[in-house]
Amino acid sequence: MKYRMLEKTQKHKGFFRIDAYRLEHQTFEGGTLEIVREHLERGNAVAILLYDEQHDEVLLIEQFRIGPAVAGDKAWLIEVVAGMVDAGEDIEQAARREAVEESGYLPERLQSLGGYYSTPGGSSEWIDLFLGYVDRDQPVAKGGGEASEHEDIRPFWLSRQEAMQWLEQGKINSGGPMLCLLRAFGCQGLVQRG
Template structure:
């Protein structure tokens, strides 16, 4: 036996995405086998991007309502975030190009994948692919805001990079993927 063996999988919900209860046997280092159960939420994989402009020292972010943050005490449920979306059947680069245009209105040329990460591996299956790309005013092809049929109601925001970094400290930006991308730009000196 490998160190674990799935013995049972139950679907608890498939209303929006899929929530499964997985029972498995896990062999400890001393050889003892334990039976454990955990829930895993499968929403598919995603991609996120931070657009930046070297000349103006700005970044493009979005703001939208997120019900989980509201029920967890975020006053109005509004979150400032980097553009992101689910892969659906696309590869990560095609996905992020599509999402960037839908959400921000920018048709970007060159994207750079910088890393990938599990955001909540204790309960969510999603792996997120992180990208950065340079933008300019000439790349703006629409107002953005997301697709009407998805009722995203996304507000497109442009911030000075230095202000966006300060917003992490003040708590105005609490989204992990956004914090990671802003810190990536800072660590790599991309806007220095």
Template sequence: MQWRNLGERDVYSNQWFTIRLADVELPDGRHLDHYLLRQRPVALATIVDETDRVLLLWRHRFITDTWGWELAAGVVDPGETIEDAARREMVEETGWRPGELRHLATVEPSNGFSDATHHIYWSPDGEYLGPPVDDFESDRVEWVPLKDVPDMVARGEVKSANAVAGLLMLHRLRGL
């Protein structure tokens, strides 16, 4: 059963996203107005060290008023590759520059409402450059044992859908 988008118009737009109103035709011929969020791609990254610890950020999200562990993440700037954005976000938010980035997954965290795609990367090594430039992004940056991730997710300590997906995939990939 496929819905058809017969056209969209902007409702609001800024540098990060556009809210649009679509005229959607349902399979039975009925029409409905459907709001959607058009967004630039997001790049996420982390490093896994030689002892299978993963670099995470502990941060507060004011929208949901919750705390949780997350991966360094941000929107891809115009003209920037997704890998370059992932590397830039790691440096800005953690102070660590990842080595070779390996693609882990691409997820659509809210595809009933948004066209956002989140591209998740990891690196088996990195170099510490100094304190994070964007030190307002998190309360702290820590190396967390990857083996603890499933329990952390179960306890609600990792809430972000992209972090849950990426960390659980890393846990499986590393055979823990």
């Protein structure tokens, strides 16, 4: 299947950029379809689940999020360390920088957990996921986020088992943290066969 970009128009440029794309793509029935789609450009990101193997604990963070607030839901989410990849920075550098900024811990080792498009219907943002191995007794900084970025982050430790329970109970309810926990520690599926 093929597509062709016909026109791009910038609609907004602030912290995020919104562009409108007029394009044409082949259809499953053999024809073509011309459409206009708005695209949110925000760059790529990393999400890091910090894990202390010796204590079998994960470091999670809590912070205010505008999306749930606008939706009328609980505005403080339980998440993993995450952030944008800066220009000229590779994904592992970004993961380590964000870990120190938000949690105060520098991962000794990073293990890839894969990656995903966060909202493919409206954004090209790709998020690389990592499991970062740390020693909870060896912080390298205070953590809590960057004041210059107006971050107010509460890092905290939780047993791996309790984190998985929170996931099952819906206390952890955003994509990055859910995928990190499931990729790192597996999942008991709702449907059991066999």
